[in-house]
Amino acid sequence: MEATQCIFCNLATGQMPSKKIYEDELITAILDIYPANPAHLLVMPKEHKAIFAQLPKATAERFGLVAKKLSELIFRVLRPEGLNIFIANGAIAGQKAPHFIMHVIPRFQGDGINFEIAEKEAKIDDVDALCSKLRKDVLNYFPEQKFEEEKEEKSVEQRLEERKKPKNIDLDRITKMFE
């Protein structure tokens, strides 16, 4: 999808009218006109990106801070009993359009919204195997990360040298699901 055809690009950049609550050079937050609850906010990057992993670093960092402050604002002004911050990455996860959206949803007793997450049984061996698999690659994202099990003291440079080299990650396969 071209950015110019994307309704959320147009909302984020002001090409389409909206009930804007916050805007900076990277992000716009508006009131959802189909809210799950009153004051349901849509927080969007101005740049057309589909999923969280594709956001530029500065935009991703800004999202954390903006979400914190918007949730404070809602807690203070509207006094909800709770609040969900929700992101769907990919159609299978419930994403409806290929433009990244962080939903900020105030919650009230008996509001009928259900975010219940399943709790499946897992075998401890499977969890251990998954843990090792993820830790092999974590240095590519967090070069300073260390785990208590590491026996030898190695420099970050040594550890980066020995790391599992990243494969080309095809995030487009997630966004292609919308086409």
Ligand SMILES: [Zn+2]
């Ligand atoms: Zn867009």
